[in-house]
Amino acid sequence: MLDFLSEYWSVVFPSAVGIAGIYLLLPRLEKRYRILGAIIGAAGLLLAGLLLIGSEAILAETILFYSFSGLAILGGGLMLSQHNPVHAALSFALVVLSTCGLFLLLAAPFLMAATIIVYAGAIVVTFLFVIMLAQQAGMTSADQRSREPFLACLAGFVLLIALLSVLQKTYSSTALDALMAKVDAIARAKTEVDLVRILGRPAQNPAGNRSLPLVDEVKKVLPSFDQDKVENANGYWNERPMNVAKMAALFQDIQKHVEHEFQLGSLQPPANLPLSPFSGPPPNKEGPHQLPAHNVAGLGRSLFTDYLLAVELAGTLLLVASIGAIAIAARQREGLR
Amino acid sequence: MSPVSLHNFLAVGAILFALGAVGFLARRNLIIMFLSAEMMLQGVALNLVAFARYRGNLQGQAFTLFILTVAACEAAIALALILMLFRRRKSLDVSLWQDLREPELEPIVDEEPLPAPPEPVELPRLTPAGPEPEHPREEASHV
Numbered sequence: 189m190l191d192f193l194s195e196y197w198s199v200v201f202p203s204a205v206g207i208a209g210i211y212l213l214l215p216r217l218e219k220r221y222r223i224l225g226a227i228i229g230a231a232g233l234l235l236a237g238l239l240l241i242g243s244e245a246i247l248a249e250t251i252l253f254y255s256f257s258g259l260a261i262l263g264g265g266l267m268l269s270q271h272n273p274v275h276a277a278l279s280f281a282l283v284v285l286s287t288c289g290l291f292l293l294l295a296a297p298f299l300m301a302a303t304i305i306v307y308a309g310a311i312v313v314t315f316l317f318v319i320m321l322a323q324q325a326g327m328t329s330a331d332q333r334s335r336e337p338f339l340a341c342l343a344g345f346v347l348l349i350a351l352l353s354v355l356q357k358t359y360s361s362t363a364l365d366a367l368m369a370k371v372d373a374i375a376r377a378k379t380e381v382d383l384v385r386i387l388g389r390p391a392q393n394p395a396g397n398r399s400l401p402l403v404d405e406v407k408k409v410l411p412s413f414d415q416d417k418v419e420n421a422n423g424y425w426n427e428r429p430m431n432v433a434k435m436a437a438l439f440q441d442i443q444k445h446v447e448h449e450f451q452l453g454s455l456q457p458p459a460n461l462p463l464s465p466f467s468g469p470p471p472n473k474e475g476p477h478q479l480p481a482h483n484v485a486g487l488g489r490s491l492f493t494d495y496l497l498a499v500e501l502a503g504t505l506l507l508v509a510s511i512g513a514i515a516i517a518a519r520q521r522e523g524l525r
Numbered sequence: 526m527s528p529v530s531l532h533n534f535l536a537v538g539a540i541l542f543a544l545g546a547v548g549f550l551a552r553r554n555l556i557i558m559f560l561s562a563e564m565m566l567q568g569v570a571l572n573l574v575a576f577a578r579y580r581g582n583l584q585g586q587a588f589t590l591f592i593l594t595v596a597a598c599e600a601a602i603a604l605a606l607i608l609m610l611f612r613r614r615k616s617l618d619v620s621l622w623q624d625l626r627e628p629e630l631e632p633i634v635d636e637e638p639l640p641a642p643p644e645p646v647e648l649p650r651l652t653p654a655g656p657e658p659e660h661p662r663e664e665a666s667h668v
Contacts, residue, residue, distance in 0.1 A: 264540075283567060294574045315560065318556065467582055479581050498591060509598035513602055
């Protein structure tokens, strides 16, 4: 338990604060704690932003990601805390729109448009119609209270911690952070002075060639990187004068390798599975891949090769659902049933 | 590659999913419960699209299209059901449908019952004095 807490405190702490805020924000009869809940919830969101998804580089993509995901989570919290179901539906529209922004960041323009049209355009409007049909008399008692708010928040907290800690376990490279800071510094080194500052000075007499402790560390932590290539670093270091350019190039290679290796996490499909190549290179194929530039054409090819049967079934499902909805919702005349 | 990595998007998806789960468990209004379920679906869709982007493989996006289809069907059916349930009980409160529980379970009693509605105040009334006078035609048409 304590081990878990000390290892995953950066996951547990913001989740606990955020869920506590949600617990205070859930609708109940006395409204004293709503402002406190809003403050605690906002603090949880900020903590999550700082700890869970911290990133050093401030680029347009980072800013967009932060604002869209912050808006999405904020909309979710708003939806849970609204007394009025119309406001809740509008907050859900906010969630959908910001998720669409994230879709656009993820190079899925067709899905963005389809989600806006289907969700924000159709589903939310239908919800508003139903709310108007069902609640002409205004707010009901159902919106003033929550059902077992403490137990619900506890369940949500456990679920959130489970999901986030598994994510951190699979995708984190925190064990590498100290090493990678050094590797980054060497990769950026321009002169011998820079290298000496990081690695120290090699032995004065050429006979006593020492090997770098950093090399052994890299070999131990990154067994998938070419071991002989790492050994070359010792040679570059002991050369007179130091071979700064080759050293930097080698460590840039290590950087790229780590980026590629840890981008997709430690769970990988086995290499010998026969996977379909129609939707793009199969996930067990080596190397970073790019999405096709023509998103809609690529999706069409994927749908009508890999998912042909599923497309037919989805069409049938839509037909059955529309017939079913009409059959359920049609007002039966008195005495017909 | 890009400064925002895969697990950031997965974390946002997980948070949306957990928020939706809390909403589904805690809220009483049938419509908001359903909106929460849709929010869980949004979290899952975000996961799939993120995997598609970082693997360079369109299968995740195709899956998300099917999620959209199923969500649309689900919305149609669920809203029809909600309308029907509302006609039966005249309320959207889900705890009015507790009689659908397992036969051996005890019914859940609300911990914080609603306050009783205020008693209608008896206002003093004047006894009508005399017959009501006839209104002129023009005035009556305006009222």
